[in-house]
Amino acid sequence: MARAVTTQRKALNTAVAWTVGLLIFFPILWTVLTSFKTEAEAIANPPVILFFDWTLENYGVVQERSNYMRFLWNSVIIAGGSTLLGVLIAVPAAWSMAFVPSKRTKDILLWMLSTKMLPAVGVLYPIYLLCIQLGVLDNRVALVVILMLINLPIIVWMLYTYFREIPGEILEAARMDGAGLKEELLYVLTPMAVPGIASTILLNFILAWNEAFWTLNLTSVDAAPLTAFIASYSSPEGLFFAKLSAASTMAIAPILILGWFSQKQLVRGLTFGAVK
Amino acid sequence: MxxxxxxxxxxxxxxxxxxxxxxxxxxxxxxxxxxxxxxxxxxxxxxxxxxxxxxxxxxxxxxxxxxxxxxxxxxxxxxxxxxxxxxxxxxxxxxxxxxxxxxxxxxxxxxxxxxxxxxxxxxxxxxxxxxxxxxxxxxxxxxxxxxxxxxxxxxxxxxxxxxxxxxxxxxxxxxxxxxxxxxxxxxxxxxxxxxxxxxxxxxxxxxxxxxxxxxxxxxxxxxxxxxxxxxGFIGSPKMNLVDGPIAASHDAATIGIRPEHIRVSDEAGDWLGKVGVSEHLGSDTFFHVTCEGISEPLTVRVGGEVDLRYGDKVWLSPDPDHLHRFDDKGLRIA
Amino acid sequence: MAPAVFLLLVWMLVPLCMTLWFSLRDYRPLRGGDLGFVGLENFARFVSSSSFWPAVLTTVLIVGGVLLVSIIFGVLLAMLLDQPMWGQGIVRILVIAPFFVMPTVSALVWKNMFMDPTNGVFAHIWRAFGADPVVWLTDVPILSLILIISWQWLPFATLILLTAFQSLDSEQLEAAEMDGANPLARFFFIALPHLSRAITIVILIQTIFLLAVFAEIFVTTGGAFGTRTLTYLIYQRVLESQNVGLGSAGGVYAIILANIVALFLMRIVGKNLDR
Missing domain, CATH: 3.40.50.300 (P-loop containing nucleotide triphosphate hydrolases)
Known part of the structure; x- marks a missing residue:
């Protein structure tokens, strides 16, 4: 039984929590607000918070100057492609681990996870060299494959935990009800697995979108995604806060929205099921 | 079919x-x-x-x-x-x-x-x-x-x-x-x-x-x-199972008697015991009675009106018609 | 299962063997390429170079600092978010949001809009109190990086600890209350032990990711002002100065280090798998 709490206590909790929450969120909020200011307002002292001339000018400038859409498109292709490819490869693997486990299943799973722990910098040069040799440096397909491989252990793992939650009795019930293998897959297993697969896709899309080691080191122009686009702002150039904010807002907005949907999956996916 | x-x-x-x-x-x-x-x-x-x-x-x-x-x-x-x-x-x-x-x-x-x-x-x-x-x-x-x-x-x-x-x-x-x-x-x-x-x-x-x-x-x-x-498995509360010399006196390795087949008296009977915990269901009462020479307390079922207290001395007598006898392999003796 | 296993095996083994191979050779693509087998010399030189120990120190400070901040504040935040309040869901979203910001964005936003000594928000605040603005990334570079990286990882720690908190049986706390434990004792004897597993997991997972922190340093200091971590040092050796042999030896060290942490993590995960 949860105990009833006095209204005063609840109000105090609310006040403290909202203050802390807004403080943590402030950099994001500030970035979004600044993106609508003029460059002069962006550095005004004291800072203007809400009462300024809202303008969309910065977004236009950013697009014009660096062709934002191309970077966005690269991000979509790389994050989306690597996630989908990963799921395609992982579904059969996770499936057989969950429903036809063998004595080695556990070891294989743990080994897969351990490959995720391999520090990227340790294999940076070999991968770099291989990309040069194969002529795929700054190539979207190469990044799709590399990010897929990086996230494959997490994808397999998440799918495995979701599949394992489908109770065996349901499959037996379907068999008693006269479902053959085909019907079992079509009417019972797939509909039950879809939410898990969707969550897996969501979280891995986010992880791939934000990946910033390989995308920075293996791209220059053609395949560069948003991570690299933002990094190009790292050398200051006169008044650029508002433009930087606009560029940042565009880079994080889609993923912030997706991220809010994936809070639960985040715990499951990133702790490998060790915290529930 | x-x-x-x-x-x-x-x-x-x-x-x-x-x-x-x-x-x-x-x-x-x-x-x-x-x-x-x-x-x-x-x-x-x-x-x-x-x-x-x-x-x-x-x-x-x-x-x-x-x-x-x-x-x-x-x-x-x-x-x-x-x-x-x-x-x-x-x-x-x-x-x-x-x-x-x-x-x-x-x-x-x-x-x-x-x-x-x-x-x-x-x-x-x-x-x-x-x-x-x-x-x-x-x-x-x-x-x-x-x-x-x-x-x-x-x-x-x-x-x-x-x-x-x-x-x-x-x-x-x-x-x-x-x-x-x-x-x-x-x-x-x-x-x-x-x-x-x-x-x-x-x-x-x-x-x-x-x-x-x-x-x-x-x-x-x-x-x-x-x-x-x-x-022992069928029936609630469980049948009382007694072995040792008392069972031997009935020519069995183990005897069993259900709680409702034990007569209670404060004057005379086969076994003398002391009343332990009692469970009142209203219609019935279950007494747990510790008897001399029997290791486990016996469960006795009586009508709800019987009034006995913790520590009282009672005499118990199993109903011979409902006494179950089992041999040393646990099988029923007809 | 086979294709996934095969792919991962290739993905792991091929580069790993190449790194091992390079680490045993004097390989400098810009100065004549492969200059032959040198045994363990690269390993010795990597450790004895003047930048090694400072890099170790920087790594320890950053990883340790971020862990400390995210665990302590993570526990406090998780406790706060677990209390009854209005708009809990929204506060949760606000707190978690930084985790979804891409590393290059958060590093640049902090570097420019907050830590900039003339126009940053911090500079405004400092001046408002009549103090001289701090030149964050030059004067206290490691502290600045800890701040930036903690901001990114605090949500992760909070979310996991909150999940663990919510699985704590409130009857346990009430039992402790009946047993005469005051709030502080309840926290230290009941809540904290309950969280210990989650805390261990946060420490292990974050350590693995924090050892590999790259983009945040890349776009803020570029490794200057003593912010060169082991990862960054290896990156510089390999790609900037193109001393592949030396860098690969560093890479092997990094792999060994990460594997030690991973070993502990895998043991916890493995135990969990049996249940």
Whole structure:
């Protein structure tokens, strides 16, 4: 039984929590607000918070100057492609681990996870060299494959935990009800697995979108995604806060929205099921 | 029709033999309960009949036809699982219709049967809900509904009430019995609860370690347990079992006497004891009495009006007509 | 299962063997390429170079600092978010949001809009109190990086600890209350032990990711002002100065280090798998 709490206590909790929450969120909020200011307002002292001339000018400038859409498109292709490819490869693997486990299943799973722990910098040069040799440096397909491989252990793992939650009795019930293998897959297993697969896709899309080691080191122009686009702002150039904010807002907005949907999956996916 | 015969059916998992060769006949229309402590093989036996496990030897016949190698869906049996095993993504209607859909029955007939089943089970108002929106008892009914629409030769129940709370369990027990009276279809019911077995069964099969200890009607088992195990397992509170010199004086290794077959007196009797804890049910009272020369306290059942207090001295006398005697192998002495 | 296993095996083994191979050779693509087998010399030189120990120190400071901040504040935040309040869901979203910001964005936003000594928000605040603005990334570079990286990882720690908190049976706390434990004792004797597993997991997972922190340094200081971590040092050796042999030896060290942490993590995960 949860105990009833006095209204005063609840109000105090609310006040403290909202203050802390807004403080943590402030950099994001500030970035979004600044993106609508003029460059002069962006550095005004004291800072203007809400009462300024809202303008969309910065977004236009950013697009014009660096062709934002191309970077966005690269991000979509790389994050989306690597996630989908990963799921395609992982579904059969996770499936057989969950429903036809063998004595080695556990070891294989743990080994897969351990490959995720391999520090990227340790294999940076070999991968770099291989990309040069194969002529795929700054190539979207190469990044799709590399990010897929990086996230494959997490994808397999998440799918495995979701599949394992489908109770065996349901499959037996379907068999008693006269479902053959085909019907079992079509009417019972797939509909039950879809939410898990969707969550897996969501979280891995986010992880791939934000990946910033390989995308920075293996791209220059053609395949560069948003991570690299933002990094190009790292050398200051006169008044650029508002433009930087606009560029940042565009880079994080889609993923912030997706991220809010994936809070639960985040715990499951990133702790490998060790915290529930 | 639903006459099920097991002929030397055997099951082992690897090296471990969970069910040694076993013979059993279940007559058409009978309500048979498999009962025993956990791990006695009762669920495995049910799953062998269902076809969810393959037998390691022997033959299963349904209505005289060899069904040993027939896949589960083709045996004409329906099963209600412990976890209900409802399809969470389908509405109640679709859950109940699923076996009919698998049998490619035409839509009108499907609808008619689902309606009829929902009517019997009071589910008509819930047909468009998902299982997640139902209470435990309602889910149980959906699982039963999914079983009855198939009009099977027999129903198999695997501990169907163990996930329900006590009050609901009593209600569902009556509903299932009622259903059996109405459908007159063979039902095989697995439980570890001897009260469920006693109240519902036409025939009880007591299992221990894969062996059948005794088969018979509830009262037969209650009155004439074939061995010490059945004597101790059937009946609540449990039969008092006494061994040592007192048993020897009755020419037995162990004697058993049910709580209601002990006479209580404050003046004279066979055994002198001291009253311990008493449990008042209102109609009846159970006394736990420690007697000289008997290691375990005896449970005695008397009418609710008898007034004895903790520490009182009493004389107990077993009713000789209801005294059960067992030999050193635990078997009943006739 | 086979294709996934095969792919991962190739993905792991090929580069790993190449790194091992390079680490045993004097390989400098810009100065004549492969200059032959040198045994373990690269390993010795990597450790004895003047930048090694400072890099170790920087790594320890950053990883340790971020862990400290995210665990302590993570526990406090998780406790706060577990209290009854209005708009809990929204506060949760606000707190978690930084985790979804891409590393290059958060590093640049902090570097420019907050830590900039003339126009940053911090500079405004400092001036408002009549103090001289701090030149964050030059004067206290490691502290600045800890701040930035903690901001990114605090949500992760909070979310996991909150999940663990919510699985704590409130009856346990009430039992402790009946047994005469005051709030502080309840926290230290009941809540904290309950969280210990989650805390261990946060520490292990974050350590693995924090050891590999790259983008945040890349776009803020570029490794200057003593912010060169081991990872960054290896990156510079390999790609900037193109001393592949030396860098690969560093890479081997990094792999060994990460594997030690991973070993502990895998043991916890493996135990969990059996249940």
């Amino acid at each position: 639903g006459r099920i015969t097991l002929d030397k059916v055997r099951k082992s998992f690897g090296e471990v033999e969970v069910i040694p060769p076993l013979d059993l006949t279940i007559e058409d229309g009978e309500f048979v309960v498999f009962v025993g402590p956990s791990g006695c093989g009762k669920s495995t036996l049910l799953r062998l009949i269902a076809g969810l496990e393959d037998v390691s030897g022997g033959e299963i016949r349904i209505d005289g036809q060899d069904a040993t190698m027939v896949p589960p869906a083709k045996r004409g049996l329906a099963m209600v699982f412990q976890s209900y095993a409802l399809y969470p993504h389908m509405s109640v209607r679709k859950n109940i219709a699923f076996p009919l859909r698998m049998a490619k029955m035409d839509a009108a007939e499907q609808e008619r049967r689902v309606k009829a089943a929902a009517d019997v089970l009071n589910l008509t108002d819930y047909l468009d809900r998902r299982p997640g929106q139902l209470s435990g008892g309602q889910r149980q009914r959906v699982a039963i509904g999914r079983a009855i629409v198939r009009e099977p030769a027999a129903f198999l129940f695997d501990e169907p009430l163990s996930n329900l709370d006590a009050a609901l369990r009593v209600g569902m027990r009556l509903e299932i019995s009622e259903l059996h009276k109405r459908l007159k279809t063979t039902m095989i019911y697995v439980t570890h609860d001897q009260v469920e077995a006693m109240t519902m069964a036409d025939k009880i099969v007591v299992l221990r370690a894969g062996h059948i200890e005794q088969v018979g009607s509830p009262l037969e088992l209650y009155r004439n347990p074939r061995n010490v195990f059945v004597a």
